[in-house]
Amino acid sequence: MIYIEKNHAIHTFSPEHPPVSRARSGESVTFETYDCYKGQLLPGDTTFADLDRGLENPATGPLFVEEAAPGDVLRVDILDISLDPVGILDMGPASGALKHKISTTVIRRVPVQDNRIHYRNLEIPARPMVGVIGVAPERGAVSTMTPMNHGGNMDCTRIEAGCSLYLPVKAPGALLAMGDLHAIMGDGEVGNCGVEIGGRVTVRVHVLKGLALEYPMIRNSQKWITVAYGETLDEAGDKAVLQMFSFLTEHTGADTVDAGMYLDMLGDLAVCQIVNPMKTVRLELPRLVTEAEGFTGFAQEDGL
Numbered sequence: 001m002i003y004i005e006k007n008h009a010i011h012t013f014s015p016e017h018p019p020v021s022r023a024r025s026g027e028s029v030t031f032e033t034y035d036c037y038k039g040q041l042l043p044g045d046t047t048f049a050d051l052d053r054g055l056e057n058p059a060t061g062p063l064f065v066e067e068a069a070p071g072d073v074l075r076v077d078i079l080d081i082s083l084d085p086v087g088i089l090d091m092g093p094a095s096g097a098l099k100h101k102i103s104t105t106v107i108r109r110v111p112v113q114d115n116r117i118h119y120r121n122l123e124i125p126a127r128p129m130v131g132v133i134g135v136a137p138e139r140g141a142v143s144t145m146t147p148m149n150h151g152g153n154m155d156c157t158r159i160e161a162g163c164s165l166y167l168p169v170k171a172p173g174a175l176l177a178m179g180d181l182h183a184i185m186g187d188g189e190v191g192n193c194g195v196e197i198g199g200r201v202t203v204r205v206h207v208l209k210g211l212a213l214e215y216p217m218i219r220n221s222q223k224w225i226t227v228a229y230g231e232t233l234d235e236a237g238d239k240a241v242l243q244m245f246s247f248l249t250e251h252t253g254a255d256t257v258d259a260g261m262y263l264d265m266l267g268d269l270a271v272c273q274i275v276n277p278m279k280t281v282r283l284e285l286p287r288l289v290t291e292a293e294g295f296t297g298f299a300q301e302d303g304l
Contacts, residue, residue, distance in 0.1 A: 009058035019064035061177025087197035131180030
């Protein structure tokens with residue numbers, strides 16, 4: 001299996017980054033990742049004032065997928081997420097809905113053992129997720145702090161083991177990279193962060209040739225999910241709804257009226273994160289809807 005070490009880290013998604021490894025469609029790859037602070041806060045005597053903010057949100061990669069070309073979609077199956085033994089929680093006056101309640105930045109180093117998080121008197125089952133995952137945009141460079149249609153810093157709790165993430169390919173080879181793992185994070189990331197942690201993510205990549213999809217989507221055992229971004233939650237929410245509406249009308253047997261009514265009855269809108277300048281929101285729809293409308297998967301997935 002291909003293994004990409006965490007020292008191969010980028011801080012932007014760009015078609016100009018040289019690939020650090022190559023894989024063919026159908027191959028599995030493990031990405032070793034730093035936490036979002038690149039391990040800077042793990043030493044017990046480190047304070048937030050010591051932090052080099054330019055090192056934040058490193059993403060391991062990029063991986064060149066041999067068959068991927070602009071106009072395709074890269075399906076990334078998240079097979080496994082394993083976590084390092086210590087994560088970081090921090091909160092302060094700089095971000096989040098509680099910034100006016102916190103006068104100084106506080107850092108907590110949180111043990112994670114046997115997939116359980118130990119915080120004060122609680123032992124919390126971990127829910128590992130990938131906060132940053134994406135491919136290169138068509139041109140330019142997008143910070144790993146930013147979510148857009150290439151993926152990026154979506155901070156979506158549904159990007160976890162057992163899901164498939166669909167990303168529109170805009171550059172040759174797709175140039176997949178990922179990082180910013182969380183041992184657990186509440187929807188919204190309301191204070192500042194989840195349990196920020198390093199680890200390893202094992203994925204399988206599939207190229208879906210000629211699939212017209214212009215935004216990230218997630219499929220898990222129960223749902224289809226669109227993830228959208230915006231400067232406000234209203235903007236991001238509207239985008240997530242419209243993307244799911246387009247998915248239904250373009251890929252299933254639902255017409256515009258039925259698609260809207262399905263979303264009214266069964267679509268669940270949820271906030272992914274509010275702490276970044278660009279917010280992210282997701283729309284979840286049960287797969288029973290798409291299956292009832294004759295859609296069990298994209299034609300390009302036949303035989304996968």
